[in-house]
Amino acid sequence: MDFLKVFAVALVAFVQLFPSAIGASSWGYFGSDGPSHWADVSATCGMSSQSPINIIPTDTLMSSMDAFTLTKFDTTTGLSLNIVNNGHTGILLGQRSKCPGGGLTGDYNTAQLHFHWGKTDAEGSEHTVDGTRFPMEMHIVNYKSSYASVSDAAGHSDGLAVLGFFFEIGDTSHPGIQKIVDALSSITVSGSNTTVTAFNLNELLPSSFSEFYRYSGSLTTPTCNEVVTWSVFPQTIKITSTQMDVFRTLQSEEQNDDGNHNMFNNYRPVQAMGSRKLYANFNPNAGARPSVHLSLSLLALLSCILSRMF
Template structure:
């Protein structure tokens, strides 16, 4: 079943076709530092990218993803298992003051990167999304600055030369380390869902506090993906904030 971010098939309609979207543990959320709990037991996360073997760009109507082959492993932090990187993608907005899916105290960033990791004890994405601990997604905020992000620079060049519906291998591979901030010890974590249909509640979210810088030109390249997508609506491809409800949101540092 199709979905997008426009009027006809946008987020307000998802629950009609994807019942999970009406659950009580949906994402994204507003990360309210006044109500969350600092947890001293939360160690820094560890991301080992040395096992990467291949990256494949898939361009869709309203977004893109980069499928990852090999063993790039996430561990530590709130996780009790190892998780393997499956893909990453970005969300963005039509204005410079919104576009990220998560907010911190009601404030958005222009873009948010999601790195999707599969719990190694489940093996496949299809199996993992049926378990509450099946996935972990690392969310990284992007802020606008004068400098370009090295990995995004090459990714944007690939996007410009790839048509919607096409896939291509990225060679040489992107240096994913430049997509992550230096500080992996400061983050927010909670139990949530995929932010796109089918919106399964299978995600341990780890949203990093330190943002990464992207240039205005790089953000404009992302926005241009919508130029021929009539139904997408502006260039916004983020889901609105969902209720936190009774969930516990923890942070690894004193706010």
């Protein structure tokens, strides 16, 4: 299958999964089209198992989930990549890879990856950790290989598995992100796309990502299907402020709060956790500072010992 056919198939699959993603839409991130109105677009967006969430490490339950084994993320063989400005984000399409493991049942095929970012480096991620936002979050969207397509998988409770990675500002960046940044100038206009020189997708990921949080949730854009098994990784990917600024040059059809069409703050506010459980395959509180109550107890014990000594 040549490149154009690969891209066409991937793009059709994406539109099927996100039916209002290309061109004009009735949802957005600002004003009357913003997240507080999404339930008017799709009733599912107002349900009780929505994403993203605020991850509270002290609320996690330990689980023995194994690490992911991302296949074909370390090769460029047979890999054609295309990046698209869909008016809401930048999406990388064309991966022929899988993400088995991670405590998931069955294999999942990688469909696409995309980004959410803020107006400034102080915000942008969809998930938060103890209320803290990161400047950008990357989502790798995978669908269960036992289903016929991405759109088919979106209709099943175990259909999708999304891997979420946070970006953190640093003096140097991870190798792969510059290759994405270099392509952004070619997709400034909403609806545009360009070919990206194939590179190992591992170059976009942290050097180690065996630890993750896990919960059941939804897509973070309409139609907000509650069919996503989320894995959110605590180890960050480095990016520079200069590189972040390039993401903000993408244009949306939606007018932002500044009165222009620069794409930023394309993240959904955190949703209520409700009765859902948050798991981790590591101890997120290892090495944490003692609580105030524990510290006071230790001080009281020390005071008692000293009083007996003197």
